[in-house]
Amino acid sequence: MTMRSIKCGFLPLVDCAPLIIAKELTFAAQEGLDLTLVKQPSWSALRDKLALGHIDLAHMLSPMPVAMSLGLGGMPANIDALMVLSINGTVIGVSNELGQKLEGNGWVNTFNAPHETSKALSAAASGPLRIGIPFPFSMHRILLEMWLFQSANFDPSQVEIITVPPPKMAAAVRDGFLDMFCVGEPWGTVAVQQSGATLVLPGARIWECAPEKVLGVRHDWAEANPDTCRSLVRAIYRAANWLGQAENTLLAVEILARNQHLDLPDHAIEPALNNCIVASSEKAPIRSEGFLEFHQRATNFPWRSQAALIGDKLASWHGLDPSYAQKVARSCFRADIYRDALAPIGVELPRDLE
Incomplete structure (x- = not known):
């Protein structure tokens, strides 16, 4: 199998776990991906590196692809969200x-x-x-x-x-x-x-x-690399599914705590998981059900209705036309790529309106 090399930026948060698990437990390698994770000091640094092409994809706050695609902030670019990495947290x-x-x-x-x-x-x-x-x-x-x-x-x-x-x-x-x-x-x-x-x-x-983090890529990169995008979605979906199983939590904590990842003691990471x-x-x-989800309740599906809500919020903050902002936002959340990646392997996908 020919391995495709890709670089992914992330911030050291518990909800970057699907990316780390996809690499460390070889879900990415099984899809032919040589995934390199690049830790970033801030969201602005990650944003700029993605926009400039220094990284191929990124662990992103869910409003970031929409804001960048609307030209808001210091580094505008057309960014797609291939999937949701986590809700809440x-x-x-x-x-x-x-x-x-x-x-x-x-x-x-x-x-x-x-x-x-x-x-x-x-x-x-x-x-x-x-x-x-x-x-x-x-x-x-x-x-x-x-x-x-x-x-x-x-x-x-x-x-x-x-x-x-x-x-x-x-x-x-x-x-x-x-x-x-x-x-x-x-x-x-x-x-x-x-x-x-x-x-x-x-x-x-x-x-x-609440959709907390998404997998962001530049729109032109997604269009040029459709097979890689589908492989990424499958690898990270499998990692998220693994994280959703309680018996895997202890190993997940140990992996996340490593110095190349979160570089924190187990007791700082374990509560959220x-x-x-x-x-x-x-x-x-305090037990808080549903505090952080990686896979249950169709977590990973990039709902365009949720994107529209984000677009509406950004429009209200920055005086933009709400209809335009919602349209751009909906186009950022790539439910089409997500469906194309997972339908062939028998994943049950949402049937409701997106």
Whole structure:
């Protein structure tokens, strides 16, 4: 078999697991792919390398392909999402100081109560809440807007959104730069362990099946390499299926912890894979069903309806025509490639409207 060499950028988050497992357990090699994983320091660095062709594909925040295709941000390019890599997996947390104030006011942390938590935050805030997110075009920002502005009637003046790369989130909390944060695991757990933060809510309590990460490629690359795209989808689908089996969790943690991947201790990675979060250093683990999914509930299907919602959000933030933004967004999520890759091997695919 002739091996096709491809480079994939990723950020060290638990939800890059399908890519790492596809390489380490040879799902990619079985499809004839010599997959090289290239760790990136930030989403902006990953975006630029993909746009410039320094990498072939990327582990991306789900709004990134849409934003780049709409010409938003520093490096516009036509980007396709071949599949969804994960749903959910984000946490919202508060600094030690804000957490103590919330509890002093009588708030009880169940890690499951968005309405009660937003009310407590509003009462405790003495000024604009400085909230860290990993990137301006992210599901984190969409979730915060759904939660605070649409459901809790926060005034936007009560919030200051600050961009902080995921690996630096814990330090930003510890140094008093942030009051709150929304980030993907393991960096919420790291903030608890290193900065005394308290995790107050999983993203899944705001949107039950939020598409968190996608497999992004340049549109022209996808058109020029259709067989490679289909092989990629099959390899990563198999890796995601493997991750969805509970008996594989211990091995998955060991693989992800390696220094070329997340380079973190097992105890920082394991909670998310077991849907069992340690919300604060003084509390017992909290079970949070559906916290992070790699395969169940048609996780990997690139729903164009979800893309349209992302396009609508980006349009509202940047004054774009909503119909145009939704059209571009829908074209980015390549359900056609996904179907072509998996239908021949007997995968049951969604039949509803995309």
